[in-house]
Amino acid sequence: MVLLCLMPGSAAKNALPQRGGEVNLTLGGIDLNNSGSVVVREDKKLLTVLFPDGRDGRAFTLKAESSEDLYGWKTALEQALAQAPSAALVMGHNGIFRNDTSDTMEGSIWRDKRTVKSLVVGRPILLALEDIDGGPSFLEKALRFLEKFGIKVEGILRQSADVEEVDRRVQEYEQGKTEFGADEDAHVVGDCVKHVLRELPSSPVPASCCTALLEAYKIDRKDARVSAMRSAILETFPEPNRRLLQRLFQKILEVPMAS
Structure with a gap:
């Protein structure tokens, strides 16, 4: 499943399902059906699109640049999901959704073979x-x-x-x-x-931080070296990565103390 780039504004409107049976199946890389829901986390400018059941057991998380973008995406997605085909329908080879018996059986086989995106493993x-x-x-x-x-x-x-x-x-x-x-x-x-x-999709320690730490470590004077390493962490370490490593180090340090 590819990570997506949501299309705001007029581009999102053009991605809505079309009349006459044929539908546009994606919105910025998301396969759409009407089982989806949108959850907003305003304090972190995060938006998650959830597809809860069956072949749609998946979730996509987006981070917006601003609150305006966040709610623009939310509106566009909710409109698209409301007009999307039913989750009970199965897509045929020509991109048209069908619900006849043969297509349903084919969809069932496909569901059995695919790997459902984990809600636990591989999260950002x-x-x-x-x-x-x-x-x-x-x-x-x-x-x-x-x-x-x-x-x-x-x-x-x-x-x-x-x-x-x-x-x-x-x-x-x-x-x-x-x-x-x-x-x-x-x-x-x-x-x-x-x-x-x-299984994290990216390293907890970014490459830029590794480079900065290595450069700081080359400093001869201990006090200057420690200061440079602290500065490297503050300047190059993303907050989510820092919080994760702090939490893990807190846990790891408790183990020998309790032994």
């Missing part, structure tokens, strides 16, 4: 710790569980859990089991944390 760093609605993310909840129940577990974050159990726990979360219970295996939850971090 901006949403690593906090969901679009402001609530704690899967990663944040897992870290809180480890702080409460996993700190004194021998080998936590070092011993590996069964890969299938980790995948199963992620799937359970996506299917509605969104809280970690006291009786859960801490090693499984710990490996869930590592799995999410490994």
Whole structure:
């Protein structure tokens, strides 16, 4: 699934479904149907388009430059979704939506073969710790569980859990089991944390920051070197990346202290 660039204003209007059975299937790269909904997070200028069921089990998150853009996108998307084809229809090979039996069977086979976009794994760093609605993310909840129940577990974050159990726990979360219970295996939850971090779409430490830190480290005087490294972090580290690493370091430091 490609990441998208939403078209505001008149371009968005031109992307609305057309009359006569044929429809424009995308809006800036989003396949549209009327099962979609739009969620706005004004304080972070974020907009998420959610398609909840079946082949449309996916979510797209956009970050706007301004509040004007944010609500312009929201209006354009809501209008497009309202006029889009039903989610029950299946697209034929010629780009026309159909709902006959053969097309439905073909769509069912396609759904079985495709990989549904995860609501947990592969999320942008901006949403690593906090969901679009402001609530704690899967990663944040897992870290809180480890702080409460996993700190004194021998080998936590070092011993590996069964890969299938980790995948199963992620799937359970996506299917509605969104809280970690006291009786859960801490090693499984710990490996869930590592799995999410490994699958981030971009590095928590940007290349620009790595370069700046390396240059700062070359300074001979210790006090000047430390000052330069601090400046490099402040000037080149995006806030979401900084918050994520601070949260992880906070957790990692607790493990040896509790041993």
